Amino acid sequence: xxxxxxxxxxxxxxxxxxxxxxxxxxxxxxxxxxxxxxxxxxxxxxxxxxxxxxxxxxxxxxxxxxxxxxxxxxxxxxxxxxxxxxxxxxxxxxxxxxxxxxxxxxxxxxxxxxxxxxxxxxxxxxxxxxxxxxxxxxxxxxxxxxxxxxxxxxxxxxxxxxxxxxxxxxxxxxxxxxxxxxxxxxxxxxxxxxxxxxxxxxxxxxxxxxxxxxxxxxxxxxxxxxxxxxxxxxxxxxxxxxxxxxxxxxxxxxxxxxxxxxxxxxxxxxxxxxxxxxxxxxxxxxxxxxxxxxxxxxxxxxxxxxxxxxxxxxxxxxxxxxxxxxxxxxxxxxxxxxxxxxxxxxxx
Amino acid sequence: xxxxxxxxxxxxxxxxxxxxxxxxxxxxxxxxxxxxxxxxxxxxxxxxxxxxxxxxxxxxxxxxxxxxxxxxxxxxxxxxxxxxxxxxxxxxxxxxxxxxxxxxxxxxxxxxxxxxxxxxxxxxxxxxxxxxxxxxxxxxxxxxxxxxxxxxxxxxxxxxxxxxxx
Numbered sequence: 001x002x003x004x005x006x007x008x009x010x011x012x013x014x015x016x017x018x019x020x021x022x023x024x025x026x027x028x029x030x031x032x033x034x035x036x037x038x039x040x041x042x043x044x045x046x047x048x049x050x051x052x053x054x055x056x057x058x059x060x061x062x063x064x065x066x067x068x069x070x071x072x073x074x075x076x077x078x079x080x081x082x083x084x085x086x087x088x089x090x091x092x093x094x095x096x097x098x099x100x101x102x103x104x105x106x107x108x109x110x111x112x113x114x115x116x117x118x119x120x121x122x123x124x125x126x127x128x129x130x131x132x133x134x135x136x137x138x139x140x141x142x143x144x145x146x147x148x149x150x151x152x153x154x155x156x157x158x159x160x161x162x163x164x165x166x167x168x169x170x171x172x173x174x175x176x177x178x179x180x181x182x183x184x185x186x187x188x189x190x191x192x193x194x195x196x197x198x199x200x201x202x203x204x205x206x207x208x209x210x211x212x213x214x215x216x217x218x219x220x221x222x223x224x225x226x227x228x229x230x231x232x233x234x235x236x237x238x239x240x241x242x243x244x245x246x247x248x249x250x251x252x253x254x255x256x257x258x259x260x261x262x263x264x265x266x267x268x269x270x271x272x273x274x275x276x277x278x279x280x281x282x283x284x285x286x287x288x289x290x291x292x293x294x295x296x297x298x299x300x301x302x303x304x305x306x307x308x309x310x311x312x313x314x315x316x317x318x319x320x321x322x323x324x325x326x327x328x329x330x331x332x333x334x335x336x337x338x339x340x341x342x343x344x345x346x347x348x
Numbered sequence: 349x350x351x352x353x354x355x356x357x358x359x360x361x362x363x364x365x366x367x368x369x370x371x372x373x374x375x376x377x378x379x380x381x382x383x384x385x386x387x388x389x390x391x392x393x394x395x396x397x398x399x400x401x402x403x404x405x406x407x408x409x410x411x412x413x414x415x416x417x418x419x420x421x422x423x424x425x426x427x428x429x430x431x432x433x434x435x436x437x438x439x440x441x442x443x444x445x446x447x448x449x450x451x452x453x454x455x456x457x458x459x460x461x462x463x464x465x466x467x468x469x470x471x472x473x474x475x476x477x478x479x480x481x482x483x484x485x486x487x488x489x490x491x492x493x494x495x496x497x498x499x500x501x502x503x504x505x506x507x508x509x510x511x512x513x514x
Binding site: 043098115116117119125137140151157162163182183187190191196218220282 | 363
């Protein structure tokens with residue numbers, strides 16, 4: 001017993017000593033974690049893959065901009081690397097438009113052109129859209145070719161997902177008139193799911209933070225908003241502008257109608273923020289955990305070694321968690337959308 | 349915060365691509381799949397119902413077959429019973445017939461024997477009569493005429509003798 005605690009003590013002392021002695025040798029530049037994380041979760045004009053022997057390996061993506069003065073121009077983003085300018089367009093390094101393509105107009109002002117570039121996120125979006133179309137149309141074709149047969153394997157999985165969403169989520173939330181919304185809600189579900197899953201893959205076809213971008217979630221939430229309010233019943237609007245509440249909450253000051261009216265907008269807004277924040281946070285955590293390895297290089301060999309193990313372990317754990325979150329968020333978005341549609345269909 | 353401000357380009361492409369995906373999938377994707385699944389469900393339900401009906405029919409047929417078999421067995425039994433009684437009757441009839449015949453034959457035989465006997469007796473009597481007449485003739489030395497009166501007397505005498513004997 002005494003021997004064991006003794007040896008443990010010596011081991012600890014040795015480790016601490018190693019930590020201090022080796023830390024002297026570290027003299028590399030500090031790792032800017034914030035920069036790394038933000039550059040990964042934000043959009044970019046090039047698809048950065050890795051750095052090999054000091055050379056950046058990237059996929060050059062098309063830039064499509066329309067200047068007010070000069071009209072449309074189209075070029076590839078490798079022309080803008082290392083602060084180079086192409087046709088008066090360059091990447092801003094500071095200011096409101098940091099990281100975006102800007103131009104210097106004839107008056108010498110820095111302005112942002114209309115930017116429809118196929119950025120990393122747009123390309124990721126296209127890739128995942130292609131995958132979704134392929135998967136669903138392939139499944140549909142299988143059903144056409146094999147009438148009255150039960151699929152197995154991957155198509156069986158898709159069928160299970162579709163049936164589960166239809167029977168447990170859509171039918172339950174909307175009720176008898178659910179068939180109209182089937183296509184929209186299922187599209188939303190598979191769109192978010194595939195984008196989330198592809199986002200977890202760290203290398204090229206994946207890795208774009210599509211569903212962790214507010215523009216993407218915003219469009220999805222806006223679609224839900226439109227669907228909810230376009231097919232709402234008369235009773236739904238009555239509930240908003242003349243809710244069942246004591247009269248003093250409605251008449252001199254329309255408090256309840258105001259609250260209800262805001263609710264119309266806060267529901268899709270919450271949808272947008274929830275999906276965006278969940279996916280972005282997941283990416284951030286995984287990136288931060290990975291960066292832990294590079295931060296601790298300056299703290300000595302043993303700390304770095306220990307932190308590497310911790311980091312890999314936690315990254316693996318977080319990836320599993322993200323897998324769950326990817327499915328969960330797609331499910332939640334669909335479920336809540338279906339619920340909002342169901343609420344807008346109140347009768348009596 | 350650039351994280352929270354949507355980028356116009358991405359917004360545009362997102363609307364375009366999501367819209368396209370939505371339109372394509374709601375035309376050629378999900379409705380096709382859901383319809384196929386529903387059709388399959390209806391087909392399976394239908395098949396199950398048909399299988400149930402067939403099973404019921406089969407059970408009916410089985411029952412009918414059992415009934416037919418039972419009937420046949422009953423009929424067979426009845427026929428056998430009938431045959432047995434018939435056989436017994438035939439045997440009985442044959443026996444009675446045979447008995448009757450035998451009896452008749454016996455009576456006929458006795459009758460014939462009787463007749464034979466009577467004829468024999470008659471023959472013997474005429475023989476005896478002749479003999480007696482011859483004897484009497486011989487005895488009376490042809491004095492007595494062999495007319496009918498004497499013969500009648502002898503016959504009567506002989507009758508008396510045979511009646512007293514029998």
